[in-house]
Amino acid sequence: MKKRFMILALAGVMAVSTFTGCSKMDENEVVATVEGDEISAGLANFYARMNQAQYETWYAGYMGDNMWASEAEEGKTYEESVKDQIMEDLQNMYLLEDHMKDYEIEISEEEEAAVKEAAAAFDEANGLEEKGKVSGSADNVERLLRLFTIRQKVGDAIRATADTEVSDEEAAQKAMKYVVFSYNKTDEEGSSTPLTDEEKEDLKKEAEAFAKEAKNAGDFAAYAAEKGYEAKDATFDAEETMAIPMELAGAADQLEEGGVTDVVETDNGLYVAKVTSLLDREATDAEKQNIVSQRQQEKYDEAIEDWRKDAKIFVAEKVWKKIDFNELSVTMYVDDSDPYADEVKTDDRVEEDEEENDTEKEDEKEPAAEESEAEE
Numbered sequence: 001m002k003k004r005f006m007i008l009a010l011a012g013v014m015a016v017s018t019f020t021g022c023s024k025m026d027e028n029e030v031v032a033t034v035e036g037d038e039i040s041a042g043l044a045n046f047y048a049r050m051n052q053a054q055y056e057t058w059y060a061g062y063m064g065d066n067m068w069a070s071e072a073e074e075g076k077t078y079e080e081s082v083k084d085q086i087m088e089d090l091q092n093m094y095l096l097e098d099h100m101k102d103y104e105i106e107i108s109e110e111e112e113a114a115v116k117e118a119a120a121a122f123d124e125a126n127g128l129e130e131k132g133k134v135s136g137s138a139d140n141v142e143r144l145l146r147l148f149t150i151r152q153k154v155g156d157a158i159r160a161t162a163d164t165e166v167s168d169e170e171a172a173q174k175a176m177k178y179v180v181f182s183y184n185k186t187d188e189e190g191s192s193t194p195l196t197d198e199e200k201e202d203l204k205k206e207a208e209a210f211a212k213e214a215k216n217a218g219d220f221a222a223y224a225a226e227k228g229y230e231a232k233d234a235t236f237d238a239e240e241t242m243a244i245p246m247e248l249a250g251a252a253d254q255l256e257e258g259g260v261t262d263v264v265e266t267d268n269g270l271y272v273a274k275v276t277s278l279l280d281r282e283a284t285d286a287e288k289q290n291i292v293s294q295r296q297q298e299k300y301d302e303a304i305e306d307w308r309k310d311a312k313i314f315v316a317e318k319v320w321k322k323i324d325f326n327e328l329s330v331t332m333y334v335d336d337s338d339p340y341a342d343e344v345k346t347d348d349r350v351e352e353d354e355e356e357n358d359t360e361k362e363d364e365k366e367p368a369a370e371e372s373e374a375e376e
Contacts, residue, residue, distance in 0.1 A: 015130075034091050034095060035313075036312070048083065054332075083320070091313055099307065162296040163295060173280050181206065260272065
């Protein structure tokens with residue numbers, strides 16, 4: 001989502017507000033060097049403001065006006081935490097650029113044309129004052145887009161070196177049907193309240209009786225429905241911690257196909273499950289893709305980590321400190337009528353959308369989506 005937003009933001013309309021005491025910054029100052037390559041304050045400011053726009057557009061509503069000064073972790077504000085990541089991202093993109101030749105990577109004519117087209121769209125969409133405050137010059141916009149392109153291409157080349165062979169045994173996902181006996185009760189109005197200790201004891205007896213009978217019932221789901229419960233489906237392995245509680249996955253993992261667990265107690269309630277398959281084909285194939293993706297990401301992370309260990313990297317902290325999220329607010333215009341909209345719109349398109357029907361809206365969006373794919 002972050003990557004998509006960054007690309008779309010470059011063609012969007014910014015809202016920039018300056019607060020008192022804004023630090024003066026020379027865009028030609030050097031904010032950092034990576035293996036002798038200089039990162040200008042202007043480029044760093046533009047990349048930082050694009051990230052700031054993402055956070056302020058999507059998260060400020062529930063994090064509050066004091067978002068950047070709030071504590072993200074012990075001893076570090078949210079601004080400091082985000083800026084640390086931004087600076088590391090910039091350094092990593094420069095390292096990826098330095099290693100382009102290792103993977104025989106070049107920027108094609110088509111990619112260069114897409115960069116210039118996106119930079120021109122950003123230039124046209126935003127006023128001189130807004131562009132000045134975020135260092136949105138054509139040079140900075142084009143430079144950042146080239147770095148994005150390099151990061152994608154070199155990153156893909158690194159990830160392509162990962163082993164993509166995964167056995168069924170390594171990725172095996174089992175399947176179960178389970179019933180949950182919740183420690184919370186819901187009234188007619190939808191309000192939820194926790195059970196008392198006495199009610200929990202009664203519930204446990206109920207769950208134990210269900211488990212005992214379920215072991216002899218042929219169809220677990222039908223039996224559950226007969227008793228007024230809903231049998232849910234889940235796929236799992238011994239380390240499952242997302243869809244179902246780890247305690248339930250661990251208990252079910254000890255059983256053969258057709259086996260029914262005893263009552264499994266967790267913090268939120270009681271569970272009874274029946275193992276329906278020792279190798280769910282669809283879930284196993286999906287897990288293979290997850291394993292491959294993890295291997296690919298590990299390859300990428302290892303490459304970056306190795307390069308960073310050997311690289312000479314310097315940050316001019318006094319210059320970097322001048323880029324202050326508390327002194328300048330940056331947001332992007334988004335369509336308020338759709339809180340889940342993932343596209344940034346220009347002012348002209350906002351007026352057009354008010355007059356067009358849903359079909360025309362989709363037609364209007366298609367060119368922007370194609371641009372985004374080309375830029376990436």
